[in-house]
Structure formats: C-alpha cells, structure tokens
Amino acid sequence: MHIYDTVTAALAGLDKRGYELDFNLTPEYLECKEIDLRLMPEEFEIDEVYRFEGMTDPADSAVVYAISSNVGNLRGVLVDGYGVYAENVSPELLNKLKIHHG
Template sequence: MHIYDTITVALADLDSRGYNLDFNLTPEALECKEIDLLLMPEEFEIDEVYRFEGMTDPADSSVVYAISSSVGNMKGVLVDGYGVYAENVSPELLDKLKIHHE
C-alpha cells in the first residue's frame, strides 16, 4: 500500500501502474464509458483504497479505489465522495464497496 498526499498524486501513480481506466458508479455496476463496459460486483476486485480528507471541510472527502477485473484483464480507478453512493446503488455493489471503505 502506498501513501499519497493528494488525489492527483495517487491517480498519477496508479495510472503509471496500469490503472488507466476511469470507472463511474451506476445503480447496479461500475461503468467505463471509454470502452463501453459495465462490470457487475462479482466481475471486479478492489485492490487498493485511499482516503483523502478535505483540507477545511470534512464533508469534502474522497475515496480512490484501485480496481481490477479479469473481464478483459483491465485495471482502473473509481473516485467517490464519502457516503455519496449509499442511496444510489444496489445492495451487492454497496456491500463490495463498504467492505473496503470502512
């Protein structure tokens, strides 16, 4: 596990290590618009998690997930705010993210 001072530094290092796709949350899966792909919770693993606290506002905090999938042998990142996803995603996806978030 690495230690990063900023999200920008974390994303640059993860990119240099092959995590070069950008994932977004959908209600049921992770989506990569670059390659028109949806990954269901059972189709990806969370390899690393990094938390970043806001400088002045604790509510301005983010989590960076380094994600890999054997589907297409790909790696990428998901950047999310603390708790933002809780009401918008399936229980299966939420469980997978929470295991690594807490």
Template sequence: MYNYDTLSQATNTLKQRGYTENLNLKPFCIECPSLALQLYPEDFTIDEYYRFEGNSDPADNSIVYAISANDNSIKGVLVDAYGVYAENITPEMAEKLKIER
C-alpha cells in the first residue's frame, strides 16, 4: 500500500494508476453510474484502502477504496465516510467493506 497525506492525493494517484471509475455506495451494492453497472459484494475486490481522519471535525473522517470488479471489467474509486457518518448498508456490504485496524 502507498501512503497519502490527503484524500485528494489518494484519489488522484489511484486514478492515474488505473482506478478510473467513480463509484457510489448503495445499501446493497456499489454503483458505477457512468456504466450503469452495479457490483454486489460477491462481484468485487477491495485492492487497497486509505483512511483519513480530520484533525478536529468527525465529519472529516473518510475512507478511500480502490476497487476492482472480479471479472476485471472495471476499476474504480469509492470514497465514503466512516464512523457515525458512514452510510446505512446491508450486513453483507458492511462485511465486504470492513477493514482491519
């Protein structure tokens, strides 16, 4: 894994490294709006992730995932909050996106 100082540095570098799609988190899946594609937990792999913590504001806590479809059809970046501001998702999605500290 790489080390990044900022969220924008991570997302920009991941895009340069081939993670070109912007992904959105939905309760049951990850969505790629530009391709009208949905990836369910069994359809994708988390290649890397990077956490960023705000110095004083919990709303600044975020995580960046570098994600690949298992069939290699797409690679993209998912940015989400974590902690109290994290999205409401299914247990299957929560397990898939769980990171070890």
C-alpha cells in the first residue's frame, strides 16, 4: 500500500500505476462515462482504499478507491465523500464499499 498526503497525490499515483479511468457512483452501479461503461457490484474489486480527513472541515473528508474489473480488464478510481453515498445506494453496492470503508 502506498502513502499519499492528498486526494490529488493519490489520484496522480494511482494513474501512474494504471488506474486511469474515473468512476462515478450511481444508486445501482459504478459508471465510467468516458467509455460508457457500467459495473455492477459483482463485476469489480476494490484493490486499495485511501482515506483523507478534512483538516478544518469534516465535509472535506474523502475516500479514494482503486478499482479493478475483469470486465474488459479495466482499472480506475472512485472518489467519494465520507458517508455521502449511504443514502442513495443499493444494499449490494453499499456492502461492497463498506467492506473496505472500515
């Protein structure tokens, strides 16, 4: 596991290591708009997780997930604010993320 001081550094480091796609969280799946791809919870793995605490504002806290999928042999990242996703996400997707959210 690598150590990064900021979200920006984590994204740059992961990009250099081949995590080049950007994923967005939807209620049912992860979406990569640049290649018009949707990954269901069973179609991806979370390889690494990096947490960043907001120094002055807890709302600035974020989690960076390094994600891989054998669907197309893809790798990318998902950036999420702490707890933001919990309200609108399916139980299957929430469980997948929570395993690594500790």
